Every structure is written in structure tokens, then in C-alpha cells.
Amino acid sequence: MLVSSPLRRVPQARPADVLAGAVTETFTTSGSLDYWATVRQAESAAPLAEELATMVRTGRSRPALAPLATAIQLLLSTLDCADDTAGTLDDLLNLLLAVHAEACRQVPTPGLSDWLLNVQFEAGRWCPIDISEYGPALSRAELERYRAGVRRRWAADPGDLSARDAVERLARWEHDTTTLIEVIGGDLRHAAQYGRLARALADIGEKTSAQEWARRGLAAHPEDPPGAGLRSFLSNSGAC
Structure with a gap:
């Protein structure tokens, strides 16, 4: 019995111009989308998103990069005027971002820092960029440019x-304790801020610092109100 090579099952890539056109046509919407129109849009775009993901998984990241970036930007525009209560477009966005980040790690992507800053701050909608996924694809200069931006x-x-x-x-990705304390702790007026800061520091392996801030929180808020979890944090971390 003949056994086909796995390579034979990989679909042929579309020509770049055809793929770009398909992305533009599929991900471009007009007007507001109600709940069901949003669900249908997600279902319509899912096969093309999977095609792009397959290209990246099978080593064809270079021709997939530009279409992925376009799909993400068009999807962000759609999300601005869509009832995505079901989260179908958000799920699609997260998939595209994960695939795009993987593609960027596989092939050089000049201008990536500017693209990241643009989709995060200029697209008109919050975009959940996971810098721990994109960071390894950035050169030292590109990372500095992104950090500064x-x-x-x-x-x-x-x-x-x-x-x-x-x-x-x-800050989490770079294990930048000082910035993490600054951005999460802030003015530290509430017990919950201490609790969140302690857990964030523990997440990046700063156990001693995490315990110290939890103790400070308890000293300032001995009542340890619901949501702070300072005593339970210290107990679970073996500090008391």
C-alpha cells in the first residue's frame, strides 16, 4: 500500500496577489454589524485565517506576513462597529496575532516595532499585543524603539x-521590577493594588519582593478586604 508523504497533503500556496486580494475581500466590512452578522463574519473569515496559519506552520511565513498584518488591521476596524458579545471576532483576532507573531519569529520583519505601536495605539481600538510572543522577533534597536514608544x-x-x-x-516580559511596581502599584492607596502587585511580582519569579509588598499591604490595610488576598498570598507563598 502506498503511503503518501505528509508534504503532499500541504495545499499549494496561492499567489501573493491572489492571497492579498482574498484577505482584503474577506476581512473588509461596511457599516455596523449586529450580533448575528458578527458571528457570520467570523465564520466567513475563519477558513482564510486557518489557511494563513497553515502557511506559517509549514514554513511559508514570508508570503503570509503581509496578508496577516492586513487581516489584523481590517479586523480591528470591524471590531469598532460590531456586536461581538459572543467573542467570535476577538477569538479570531487572538488567533491571527498568535500566527503573525510566529511568522515574525521565523523571518526578519523590518519595521515590526512601528507596526506594533500602530495597531496598539493608532487603530482606534485596544489590541492585545503579547510582547512576550513578538519580543523575540525584535532586534535590539527595534525593541528599544518599541519600548520608547x-x-x-x-x-x-x-x-x-x-x-x-x-x-x-x-515589564513582565523583561522582568522589569521597577516599572512593574510603578505601573501596577501606582499610588498604592488600596489593598487590592498591593495584592495585584504581589501576584505580578511572583509571576515573574520575584518571590522575595512579592512577599515584601504583600507585607507592606497588610501593614497599611490590616483588614485585608475581599479582593486583596494578602494573607492568603503570603500563606500560599510560604511566608507565614
């Missing part, structure tokens, strides 16, 4: 949730 945005408007999220994700 994120910090500049946050300094200009500390209340900007997208900037705060980007700063926190970057």
Missing part, C-alpha cells in the same frame, strides 16, 4: 488603558 504613550496619558496594558506586559 510605549513609555512615551504612557507618560503622555497615564490613564490610557491601552498604554498601561502595554507597559505592564513589557
Whole structure:
């Protein structure tokens, strides 16, 4: 019995112009989308998203990069005017971002830092960029450019949730304890801030610092209100 090679089961890639056209046609929407129209849009775009993912998984990242970037940007525009209560478009966005990040890690992607800053801050909608996935694809200069852009945005408007999220994700990935304390702790007026800070520090392996901030929180808020979890954190971390 003949056994076909796995390579034979990989579909032929579409020509670049055909793929780009398919992405533009599939991911472009007009007007507002109600709940069911949003679900249908996600279902319609899913096969093309999977085709792009297959290209990346089978070593064809280079021709997939530009279509993936376009799909993400068009999807962000759609999300601005869609009732995505079911989360179908958000799920699709997360898939595309994960595949795009993988593609960027496989092949050089000049200008990646500018693209990341654009989709995070200029697309008109919060975009959950996971810098731990994209970071390894950035050169030292590109990473510095991205870091400076994120910090500049946050300094200009500390209340900007997208900037705060980007700063926190970057600090977690770089194990930047000082920035993590600054962005999560803030003014440390509430017990919950101490609790969240302690858990964030523990997440990046800073156990001693995490316990110290939890103790500070208990000293300032001995009642340990619901949601802070300072005593349970210290107990679970073996500090008391």
C-alpha cells in the first residue's frame, strides 16, 4: 500500500496577489454589524485565517506576513462597529496575532516595532499585543524603539488603558521590577493594588519582593478586604 508523504497533503500556496486580494475581500466590512452578522463574519473569515496559519506552520511565513498584518488591521476596524458579545471576532483576532507573531519569529520583519505601536495605539481600538510572543522577533534597536514608544504613550496619558496594558506586559516580559511596581502599584492607596502587585511580582519569579509588598499591604490595610488576598498570598507563598 502506498503511503503518501505528509508534504503532499500541504495545499499549494496561492499567489501573493491572489492571497492579498482574498484577505482584503474577506476581512473588509461596511457599516455596523449586529450580533448575528458578527458571528457570520467570523465564520466567513475563519477558513482564510486557518489557511494563513497553515502557511506559517509549514514554513511559508514570508508570503503570509503581509496578508496577516492586513487581516489584523481590517479586523480591528470591524471590531469598532460590531456586536461581538459572543467573542467570535476577538477569538479570531487572538488567533491571527498568535500566527503573525510566529511568522515574525521565523523571518526578519523590518519595521515590526512601528507596526506594533500602530495597531496598539493608532487603530482606534485596544489590541492585545503579547510582547512576550513578538519580543523575540525584535532586534535590539527595534525593541528599544518599541519600548520608547510605549513609555512615551504612557507618560503622555497615564490613564490610557491601552498604554498601561502595554507597559505592564513589557515589564513582565523583561522582568522589569521597577516599572512593574510603578505601573501596577501606582499610588498604592488600596489593598487590592498591593495584592495585584504581589501576584505580578511572583509571576515573574520575584518571590522575595512579592512577599515584601504583600507585607507592606497588610501593614497599611490590616483588614485585608475581599479582593486583596494578602494573607492568603503570603500563606500560599510560604511566608507565614
